[in-house]
Amino acid sequence: MDLIGRIGLILLLISRIPETISSIKSKRAPEMPVTFILIYLTASVLLTIHARIIDDLVFIILNAVASVLSGINLALKIVFRRKNLNSTNPRN
Numbered sequence: 001m002d003l004i005g006r007i008g009l010i011l012l013l014i015s016r017i018p019e020t021i022s023s024i025k026s027k028r029a030p031e032m033p034v035t036f037i038l039i040y041l042t043a044s045v046l047l048t049i050h051a052r053i054i055d056d057l058v059f060i061i062l063n064a065v066a067s068v069l070s071g072i073n074l075a076l077k078i079v080f081r082r083k084n085l086n087s088t089n090p091r092n
Contacts, residue, residue: 005058
């Protein structure tokens with residue numbers, strides 16, 4: 001990996017990881033539609049595969065982490081949506 005790629009990778013990860021940790025701690029899903037999260041997740045997985053094919057370690061790591069974080073955001077969106085639905089519609 002060259003230095004520019006490493007620096008870019010570190011900066012992007014520094015900007016994304018705290019957002020996901022904050023969402024988990026606050027028990028709030030990101031304010032974006034599920035379809036956007038699914039598109040982002042799909043794109044990240046495809047880009048990870050592409051980076052692996054061309055053997056670019058910076059982009060393998062970056063897109064793999066982006067895939068994991070998008071998966072976490074999707075799970076949070078689903079879990080917190082269910083919790084919100086259950087809390088607004090209590091069973092009698």
